[in-house]
Amino acid sequence: MSHSKKAKIFNKNEDKVNWHDKALWFVREKRDVAANKVKGWEHLRDYASGIKANVLSNLDNYLVEFESNAIKNGIKVHWASNAEEHNTIVHKILQKHNAKNIVKSKSMLTEECHLNPYLEAQGIEVVDTDLGEYIVQIAKEAPSHIVLPAIHKTKEEVDELFQEHLGTTPSNGNPEYLTNEARKHLRSKFLNADAAITGVNFAVAETGGFVVCTNEGNADMGAHLAKVHIACMGIEKIIPKEEHLGIFLCLLARSATGQPITTYSSHFNKPIEGNEMHIVIVDNGRTEQLNREDFRSSLHCIRCGACMNTCPIYRRSGGHSYDATIPGPIGSILSPGKDLKKHSSLPFASTLCGSCTNVCPVKINIHEQLYKWRQIVVKDVKQPFVKKVVLKITGWLMARPKLFNLLGKSGRFILKYAPRFVVYSKLNAWGNARELPKIEKQNFNQWYKNRNKNG
Amino acid sequence: MKVGLFIPCYINQLYPNVAIATLELLEKLNVDVYYPLNQTCCGQPLGNSGYESDAKGACQLFVENFKEYDVVVGPSGSCVHHIVEHFDLLPQTEEVKKIRNNTFELCEFIVKVLGKKIEGASFPHKVGLHKSCHGLRGLKLGSCSEKVEPYFSIEEDLLNEVEGLELMSLNRKDECCGFGGTFSVFEEAISVKMGKDKIQDHLDNGVEIITGADHSCLMHLEGLINRNKQPIKVMHIAEILNSSL
Numbered sequence: 001m002s003h004s005k006k007a008k009i010f011n012k013n014e015d016k017v018n019w020h021d022k023a024l025w026f027v028r029e030k031r032d033v034a035a036n037k038v039k040g041w042e043h044l045r046d047y048a049s050g051i052k053a054n055v056l057s058n059l060d061n062y063l064v065e066f067e068s069n070a071i072k073n074g075i076k077v078h079w080a081s082n083a084e085e086h087n088t089i090v091h092k093i094l095q096k097h098n099a100k101n102i103v104k105s106k107s108m109l110t111e112e113c114h115l116n117p118y119l120e121a122q123g124i125e126v127v128d129t130d131l132g133e134y135i136v137q138i139a140k141e142a143p144s145h146i147v148l149p150a151i152h153k154t155k156e157e158v159d160e161l162f163q164e165h166l167g168t169t170p171s172n173g174n175p176e177y178l179t180n181e182a183r184k185h186l187r188s189k190f191l192n193a194d195a196a197i198t199g200v201n202f203a204v205a206e207t208g209g210f211v212v213c214t215n216e217g218n219a220d221m222g223a224h225l226a227k228v229h230i231a232c233m234g235i236e237k238i239i240p241k242e243e244h245l246g247i248f249l250c251l252l253a254r255s256a257t258g259q260p261i262t263t264y265s266s267h268f269n270k271p272i273e274g275n276e277m278h279i280v281i282v283d284n285g286r287t288e289q290l291n292r293e294d295f296r297s298s299l300h301c302i303r304c305g306a307c308m309n310t311c312p313i314y315r316r317s318g319g320h321s322y323d324a325t326i327p328g329p330i331g332s333i334l335s336p337g338k339d340l341k342k343h344s345s346l347p348f349a350s351t352l353c354g355s356c357t358n359v360c361p362v363k364i365n366i367h368e369q370l371y372k373w374r375q376i377v378v379k380d381v382k383q384p385f386v387k388k389v390v391l392k393i394t395g396w397l398m399a400r401p402k403l404f405n406l407l408g409k410s411g412r413f414i415l416k417y418a419p420r421f422v423v424y425s426k427l428n429a430w431g432n433a434r435e436l437p438k439i440e441k442q443n444f445n446q447w448y449k450n451r452n453k454n455g
Numbered sequence: 456m457k458v459g460l461f462i463p464c465y466i467n468q469l470y471p472n473v474a475i476a477t478l479e480l481l482e483k484l485n486v487d488v489y490y491p492l493n494q495t496c497c498g499q500p501l502g503n504s505g506y507e508s509d510a511k512g513a514c515q516l517f518v519e520n521f522k523e524y525d526v527v528v529g530p531s532g533s534c535v536h537h538i539v540e541h542f543d544l545l546p547q548t549e550e551v552k553k554i555r556n557n558t559f560e561l562c563e564f565i566v567k568v569l570g571k572k573i574e575g576a577s578f579p580h581k582v583g584l585h586k587s588c589h590g591l592r593g594l595k596l597g598s599c600s601e602k603v604e605p606y607f608s609i610e611e612d613l614l615n616e617v618e619g620l621e622l623m624s625l626n627r628k629d630e631c632c633g634f635g636g637t638f639s640v641f642e643e644a645i646s647v648k649m650g651k652d653k654i655q656d657h658l659d660n661g662v663e664i665i666t667g668a669d670h671s672c673l674m675h676l677e678g679l680i681n682r683n684k685q686p687i688k689v690m691h692i693a694e695i696l697n698s699s700l
Contacts, residue, residue: 008644017648025627032600041603166582312631316648349642350501351635351649354592358601369504373543378505391506398501399512401493408468429640433647434678437469444467444474446489 002345004062008318016154021315023151028309030258031359036252047247047364048055052300053237056290062238063281069208069384070279073270080282083113089280090115090197090230091122097228099124099194099277101180103186105212105219106130107199108303109232109282112325115197126197127189129218131182138165144319146326147256148307152318170436186218196222200279201302202248206241209269213262220266230278231268234317235286248302251361255304288348289337298333300362307356307366313349322346329356333369336377344381347373405445412439458488459524461558463534464496466670473670475563476693477530483697484571488528491520499537503636507544514545522550526568527558530693532590532669533636535560540593547548560594561693562668566609572616577700579619583662584610585653585676586629587669595667600629610668613696622696623660630656632677650679665689 011017035041055062057329067077080086086109088370094102102119104110104126110190116126128137132149135140139161143149157172162168166185168181171177181391198219203210212219223229239248243345245265253259271277276404308314319327324335332346347370356366394450397404415423418441424431442450458481462474481488483664497517498510517538521527529535538558545551565571586608590596597608614622633639633649654676657665665687667673673689680687 004642004644007642011644011648014648021652033604038603132691182584231682312633312649313642314643316645316652328478336620348505348638349645351588351631351633351638351646353588353631353635355588355599355601355629355631358599374503374505375507376505391501391504394508395498395501395506395509395511396512398496398498398510399516401495401516404464404495408464412468430678432643434675435681436678437674439469440471444462445492447471447475448478448492450551 001323003317003321003323006321006323006344007313007349010094010318010321011316017316019154020152020318024315026311026332027148027257027438028306028359031306031309032256033257034254034258034260038254041298042294043105044247044251045361045363048251048302048361049297049300051239051244051247052236052362053297055240056236056296056299057169058237059238059290060263062240063235066203066208066238067281068203069206071208073208074277075208075270076104076278078278078280080280080284082284082447083282086113086232086280086282086284087115087118091119092304093228093230093276093278094119094124094195097194099228101189101193102126102195102197103129103189103218103222103226104133104197105199105214105222106149107197107232108143108233108325109199110197111143111285113232113282115232127186129186129189129222130216131179131215134182134186135251136160142320142325145305145308146303146328147308152320190218190221193222193226195228196226197230197232198223200231200237201252202239202245203233203237203279204240204242204245205238207269209242209267210237210264211245211249212247212268213264214266215259215263217264220264223266223268224272227274228276228278229268229271230280232280232282234282234284236301252302252304255306255359255361288389289334292337295333295337295369297364298330298337298369300364301330301334303363304361306359306361310355310359311350312353312355313351317349322349329366329370330360330364333364336373341381344377347371347377408443412443415439426428456525457523458486459521459527460488460490461494461497461521461527461529462490463529463531463671464494465674466531467494469674469693470670473693475546476691476697478526480561480693480697481528484565484569486528486569487548489524495519497534497537499534499541500636502537502541503638507541511544514542516527518542518545518550518554521554521558526559526564527554528561528564529558530668530691531671532560532587532594532596534673535563536589536593537599547691560596560668562609562613563594563596564622565613573696574616576616576696576698577618577620578695581621581623581661581663582614582695583623583625583660583665584608584614585657585665585667586610587667587672587674588629588631590668591629601611610692613692614666617698618671618694622639622658623662625656625660627656632672632676634672635670638676646675647679647696650675651683654679654685654687658685662687664695666692667680668694
């Protein structure tokens with residue numbers, strides 16, 4: 001289903017739309033306050049963007065450097081060219097340790113690879129331990145936001161969900177009570193986990209270590225308690241030097257939620273003695289995107305979600321309307337690269353207002369890339385016949401001033417004199433909720449000619 | 456300086472008064488202004504729909520129409536932005552480069568090129584400024600709320616020169632109105648919701664007249680206002696700057 005259809009369904013409940021919009025706008029405003037407190041914020045964005053551009057241009061070298069340093073630290077490194085390989089690698093590691101109970105902290109990559117259903121089908125229990133992720137997991141839904149996975153759910157809805165799955169007593173959506181109940185439940189999962197899976201925010205080439213940012217400490221608890229830690233990362237998560245963390249950590253949490261820094265920025269450099277640490281480095285379409293010059297910088301993304309919070313369309317259509325692992329503006333430039341046909345409506349789910357580009361901490365020109373994807377979509381994906389013909393004829397007419405003007409005049413005549421039920425028929429999507437402009441006696445061309453005639 | 460007046464197609468057909476106000480304003484500012492009658496459309500609706508290549512003819516015609524002028528001025532931020540940003544689909548001849556470097560939105564032209572102030576205009580109303588995205592973020596007619604930069608607004612500066620005009624502030628200073636060209640029909644539900652929210656922000660802040668430098672946004676807002684019979688109006692910034700000059 002296209003974005004517009006899903007968005008229309010989401011908009012049937014206007015109160016919910018208003019609530020969703022305000023919740024995310026609140027985060028955007030917090031981000032503004034945080035960004036304004038940092039001297040040289042725009043310079044930091046320039047640096048971050050520059051470092052990422054350098055990484056993408058020298059990715060082969062940095063990845064190899066990272067691998068050799070990680071191996072020196074005692075980390076086992078695996079390479080996966082696609083989602084399937086990634087899932088198989090993770091499964092094999094788990095099999096080797098006879099691991100049946102897994103705790104996972106937030107990782108959009110494992111969502112992208114659909115790791116949970118894969119492991120569950122092999123009889124392995126995977127529990128998402130980030131509270132928001134846990135909520136969507138028990139609701140059997142996908143995250144609707146990359147930082148705030150359950151932002152589409154009100155606390156009352158979470159209350160009902162917990163009653164059903166955790167046997168909680170009705171609390172009228174008391175966040176403190178609900179969080180504590182989740183905590184109790186998750187605590188036993190942590191203590192009994194055979195292995196922990198985490199994502200990676202930054203992998204440092206020069207040290208072979210990696211950094212995971214969370215607010216709940218769930219990545220640390222999982223990774224420190226279990227015998228095996230598997231960290232999954234996309235190839236673009238590399239940064240060259242540890243000192244570059246100073247820039248990225250300054251930008252990430254401020255852009256994401258307006259916090260100066262995430263509660264935990266955990267540096268994992270080597271396994272605890274007697275334990276195993278694995279890193280799975282995944283391509284899954286990234287090198288293809290790297291190869292597309294116009295869209296390369298989409299790989300700068302550090303997954304802060306600021307473009308979602310600022311996007312007026314995202315705020316009013318909800319993350320699920322994008323039907324993609326990464327929703328919102330950044331998802332709309334990443335997803336078409338993975339499956340152009342499936343995601344062909346996403347580049348059009350934007351007014352090209354440019355707010356996403358301005359808010360992006362690594363300066364991805366998101367709205368310009370949306371415009372470029374549109375040009376590709378209409379060429380490579382079959383378009384509705386009528387739309388295509390109408391636009392082609394319009395283009396042809398635009399190059400012919402006399403005809404174009406005649407058509408304009410006729411259009412004005414029809415709008416002025418046709419009965420209302422004709423003008424406001426079902427075919428007129430504009431007129432569903434909006435009036436058309438009132439038609440004046442003459443257009444500007446006529447007025448100008450008359451004025452010149454009359455001197 | 457010979458100025459070619461660029462009147463976007465929808466303004467020509469639907470909002471002649473905006474075009475008249477623009478022309479009169481420029482004439483009162485002693486600009487040597489001409490209106491080439493053969494103009495059609497800048498091609499933006501096609502480009503934004505993904506059919507940029509079908510608009511090549513329109514873009515070439517635009518260049519034909521305006522190549523003899525030193526400067527091109529138009530009362531629509533998004534159309535001007537399209538010429539500046541997206542005429543890269545034409546071979547970059549000297550003519551094309553000249554036009555892309557010398558096409559200005561009306562307010563931008565008055566402030567940056569002419570360096571003139573608005574004198575003698577009077578408009579005793581509570582006005583809310585809709586900062587259209589392509590003008591704001593594309594042409595940089597002002598600072599944007601996302602960026603950490605010194606505050607400025609060319610449009611506000613001009614409106615503040617108008618006697619009696621009270622500029623109201625908004626809760627969300629530069630949120631998109633949801634017009635977005637063909638977005639307004641292909642993503643109708645979201646477009647309408649964004650427009651409704653935008654109007655509500657103006658109403659909540661006591662605005663009587665919503666103005667802006669891009670009448671396509673205002674057309675969208677006006678469509679909603681008229682359907683919902685709301686006590687607020689839209690006017691192009693040229694109409695306000697031209698009022699009893």
